[in-house]
Amino acid sequence: MWSSPRAMPSSWSNLVCLLVAFSYLFTPIPKSRLRRLRLRRRTHLGRPYALHADTISFKDGQLQGTILKSLDDGAESVRLPLTVSFLASGAARERYNEVEKLAIVGGTTLDKEAKVTSQDAHGLVVQYGATQYEAHVKFDPFSVDFKRDGVSQVKFNDKGWLNVEHWRAKVDKPEPEKKEGEENNESAAPPEGDKGVDESTWWDETFGGNTDSKTRGPESVALDITFSGYSHVFGIPSHATSLSLKETRGREEGHYSEPYRMYNLDVFEYILDSPMTLYGSIPLMHAHRKDSTVAVFWLNAAETWVDVTKHKNAANPNALGAHDRTSTSTHWISESGLLDFALGYHQCRWNYVSDDDVKDVNRKMDKAGMPYDVIWLDIEYTEEKKYFTFDKDMFVDPIGMGETLDKEGRKLVTIIDPHIKNTNDYPVVAELKDKDLAVKNKEAKIFDGWCWPGSSHWIDSFNPAAIDWWKSLFKYSSFLGTRENTFVWNDMNEPSVFNGPETTMPKDNLHHGDWEHRDVHNLMGMTFHNATYQALLSRKSGELRRPFVLTRAFYAGSQRFGAMWTGDNQASWEHLGAAVPMILSQGIAGFPFAGADVGGFFGNPDIDLQTRWYQSGAFYPFFRGHAHIDARRREPYLAPEPHKTIIASALRLRYSLLPAWYTAFFHAHRDGSPIVRPMYWTHPSEEAGFAVDDQLFVGSTGLLVKPVVEKDKVTADIYIPDDEVYYDYFTYDTLPTKKAQTLTVDAPLEHIPILMRGGHIFPRRDTPRRSSALQRFDDYTLVISGQYIYRRFALEGDAITSVDAEGRAAKSVRPGAWMKQMKDVAVDKIVIVGAPASWDTKEVEVTSAGKTWTAPVKYVKGKGSKTSFAVVGRVGAAIGEDFTVKVL
Ligand SMILES: *[C@@H]1O[C@H](CO)[C@@H](O)[C@H](O)[C@H]1NC(C)=O
Numbered sequence: 001m002w003s004s005p006r007a008m009p010s011s012w013s014n015l016v017c018l019l020v021a022f023s024y025l026f027t028p029i030p031k032s033r034l035r036r037l038r039l040r041r042r043t044h045l046g047r048p049y050a051l052h053a054d055t056i057s058f059k060d061g062q063l064q065g066t067i068l069k070s071l072d073d074g075a076e077s078v079r080l081p082l083t084v085s086f087l088a089s090g091a092a093r094e095r096y097n098e099v100e101k102l103a104i105v106g107g108t109t110l111d112k113e114a115k116v117t118s119q120d121a122h123g124l125v126v127q128y129g130a131t132q133y134e135a136h137v138k139f140d141p142f143s144v145d146f147k148r149d150g151v152s153q154v155k156f157n158d159k160g161w162l163n164v165e166h167w168r169a170k171v172d173k174p175e176p177e178k179k180e181g182e183e184n185n186e187s188a189a190p191p192e193g194d195k196g197v198d199e200s201t202w203w204d205e206t207f208g209g210n211t212d213s214k215t216r217g218p219e220s221v222a223l224d225i226t227f228s229g230y231s232h233v234f235g236i237p238s239h240a241t242s243l244s245l246k247e248t249r250g251r252e253e254g255h256y257s258e259p260y261r262m263y264n265l266d267v268f269e270y271i272l273d274s275p276m277t278l279y280g281s282i283p284l285m286h287a288h289r290k291d292s293t294v295a296v297f298w299l300n301a302a303e304t305w306v307d308v309t310k311h312k313n314a315a316n317p318n319a320l321g322a323h324d325r326t327s328t329s330t331h332w333i334s335e336s337g338l339l340d341f342a343l344g345y346h347q348c349r350w351n352y353v354s355d356d357d358v359k360d361v362n363r364k365m366d367k368a369g370m371p372y373d374v375i376w377l378d379i380e381y382t383e384e385k386k387y388f389t390f391d392k393d394m395f396v397d398p399i400g401m402g403e404t405l406d407k408e409g410r411k412l413v414t415i416i417d418p419h420i421k422n423t424n425d426y427p428v429v430a431e432l433k434d435k436d437l438a439v440k441n442k443e444a445k446i447f448d449g450w451c452w453p454g455s456s457h458w459i460d461s462f463n464p465a466a467i468d469w470w471k472s473l474f475k476y477s478s479f480l481g482t483r484e485n486t487f488v489w490n491d492m493n494e495p496s497v498f499n500g501p502e503t504t505m506p507k508d509n510l511h512h513g514d515w516e517h518r519d520v521h522n523l524m525g526m527t528f529h530n531a532t533y534q535a536l537l538s539r540k541s542g543e544l545r546r547p548f549v550l551t552r553a554f555y556a557g558s559q560r561f562g563a564m565w566t567g568d569n570q571a572s573w574e575h576l577g578a579a580v581p582m583i584l585s586q587g588i589a590g591f592p593f594a595g596a597d598v599g600g601f602f603g604n605p606d607i608d609l610q611t612r613w614y615q616s617g618a619f620y621p622f623f624r625g626h627a628h629i630d631a632r633r634r635e636p637y638l639a640p641e642p643h644k645t646i647i648a649s650a651l652r653l654r655y656s657l658l659p660a661w662y663t664a665f666f667h668a669h670r671d672g673s674p675i676v677r678p679m680y681w682t683h684p685s686e687e688a689g690f691a692v693d694d695q696l697f698v699g700s701t702g703l704l705v706k707p708v709v710e711k712d713k714v715t716a717d718i719y720i721p722d723d724e725v726y727y728d729y730f731t732y733d734t735l736p737t738k739k740a741q742t743l744t745v746d747a748p749l750e751h752i753p754i755l756m757r758g759g760h761i762f763p764r765r766d767t768p769r770r771s772s773a774l775q776r777f778d779d780y781t782l783v784i785s786g787q788y789i790y791r792r793f794a795l796e797g798d799a800i801t802s803v804d805a806e807g808r809a810a811k812s813v814r815p816g817a818w819m820k821q822m823k824d825v826a827v828d829k830i831v832i833v834g835a836p837a838s839w840d841t842k843e844v845e846v847t848s849a850g851k852t853w854t855a856p857v858k859y860v861k862g863k864g865s866k867t868s869f870a871v872v873g874r875v876g877a878a879i880g881e882d883f884t885v886k887v888l
Helices: 031-043 099-103 183-187 355-367 398-406 427-434 464-473 517-537 573-588 607-617 643-656 658-671 817-824
Strands: 012-018 049-051 057-059 062-070 077-086 092-094 115-119 123-128 133-138 143-148 151-156 204-207 210-213 221-227 232-235 260-262 284-289 292-298 304-312 326-334 345-347 374-377 411-415 419-421 449-451 454-458 486-490 549-551 563-565 623-625 696-698 703-705 715-719 726-728 742-746 754-757 791-796 799-804 829-833 843-848 851-860 869-873 883-887
Touching (some): 077 123, 232 326, 232 573, 292 326, 345 643, 398 411, 419 427, 427 464, 486 517, 517 549, 607 643, 643 658
Parallel strands (some): 012 092, 012 292, 345 374, 345 623, 486 549
Antiparallel strands (some): 049 062, 057 062, 115 123, 123 133, 133 143, 143 151, 204 210, 232 284, 260 304, 284 292, 419 454, 449 454, 696 703, 703 754, 715 742, 791 799, 829 869, 843 851, 851 869
16 A cells, blocks of 8 residues: 655666576686686786677567687687577667576567667667667677667676687696687786696586586686766675675775675575675676666576676766766676565574474463564474474474464464485485486486485476475375465575585586586575475465465575575674665565564574664564574563563564555565665665665655664664655654755664655554454555555645555456455544644544545644644545545
């Protein structure tokens, strides 16, 4: 539910999807080779890639041609096919293969109107996207400059760092003198002392006792992408870093010395402020400047590294934006080619040890007046880590436990991981082997590795037959002890392999279709998440289900299957601070249903930290408290006073705002907008806000939240992005705000700094309940799949109106069972903060569904910073009907 006469602007203009295109170009980059490839940049020697003019054809929005890669011996060159697709939306992409099928759905219509507007011996120009966009293609060396309205936005291979390792015969060890083809460039570069590279290591690489045999040879792909006139780039989660990405080269303070890495891993105790890889990857980068945003999507599921550097542009009158003459260069290197309950609060720990323990927590949450929706079971609920079983001694009556939860509309989430215990008398592993559905090792035998259960096999979720089998395991008749209110958590799906290289799978493992693991590594978590999602959808035929599946590993596209969280964080103030930028980054990269473990997974938070974490977590799209098995019990009702009351208020605040969260989720589902929004997204013209990443807007509600994440801090400094009026959420005070300035507000422990931006109306439900399910028929509104109520509210002078947000006539909406149930749900109160004097009245007139009646008004006149407000109520108009409330 939403209304905003002043919808926040955003200027999404140009998405460049990059899917570099060569049949054999998947590959991994070990650190030694990464160093070589980064080195290439500085030497500026050799730009061996030229687009051959004779091979170019252009048809139906696609440019095709052959790039010749010359090798240094001069005699030979390697031919690399190139396709650039120009999309109707104004995006252009160079293309590639399989990853696309899994990661992209719809939205890539070719622009048939695109045309070559000029061509000579040196290059050509393609105009596309309703003439606004042009791609200037240079043949030799090959480069592309994407322009909008004549101004350069994104340049590919401007620096000549395009590198596609071509297939070549294996080099055997040792042949120290022999330097082949392209590597001569590198060895000619003296400064870094990169001497004596043993090329044989490019075929067999040993890392931490594991040998990766690259039977298909080294096949990396790399490209430089320059964002002209953009000083900020964002995205490519997941990293524990600032939202605006830092530079990765140079020794200046605040620069990283390594590129951002994307290689899904089970990271133990991750460090903050670092470009190190984490559990999931979305290779989508935004570059943003005043009034313009462009993005690059690097569709490659292999290990990927991205360097970021910024530089001042040479004085160039055409360089748009006199304000912003910094450009950002990035260098990409790849080794090879709606859910209602889910928005409430989740209570988790490793582990709730028995069904009695679960029921005890359930009871105590109620007793403390703490609403929650879901309780979670980590790995210990199983019989010896055999998924799809319950420990019979500890979970005597799992169905009874599920029924107890169901009484208050609550759910249970059980963990199911992709490793299947390799043991006797476990039918699941027997079937996995018999049906030949497991991941293979390089000898094409079932891969065996170690994880929680000890010796394990991994389901190959790239195989459709494996997904069908996985579905069968979730039938109510197979996964005994579970009910309709059981949902699933997929952990360890990077995949985590305790005895594997970097705690993951060997790169030369084999998947369905004979893909090497190196090629598809970053996709594996998503395919497993998908398998579980499909399984929950099909638990019982005819049952309408909205599955909830939490995942730790992810890729672009994972947002279709559920939520993610930022993995194994720590109970420290620094980790509390790191969570908001990480969650914002998820949102702008298209996976907005994100959260961080409240309280911190490892360690014991002191009580102030735990309290502040609940206040912050109440504004994470996914809100779950969790704790490690060695951490003390810390269910929120165990907190001493006054912390217990403060935490209960944070939980209640979340629940009262659930209708606003639903609406934000609904918008995210419709158009991909982030659920929690950073300043550069809501205010794309306000440069001072681009790097601000410790405060957020909740959807389009106009609620601006600045969680306190520092120890003993009792004030908050809030960046104000515009000249709107801002009110304090709790007191309705008008705040002395000024655009682009910082407002300092009091924020003692019991207070969450929340401002209300003028010009918005957001829905709320103020009756305290124990779970979101129990709020369903409380007065006010909500959005539910299939049938939903989606209203647009407006306040114009003396009248408030509510109309269908999509302009549907009331009669055209076929009332299904749910709409019928909602018929008696009404608007109870309307609070008008900053109400004009005309609302200083005793009664207003309400008109709805052909009837007119009066409703009382309480008007409180403001003084000084206290703003005037009016409370109308009870209004009594049905939420699903149009209505008008008018001052008489
Ligand atoms: C998810 O599973 C379905 C059913 O097997 C399959 O068609 C689809 O391609 C899968 N998607 C992903 C992203 O793995």
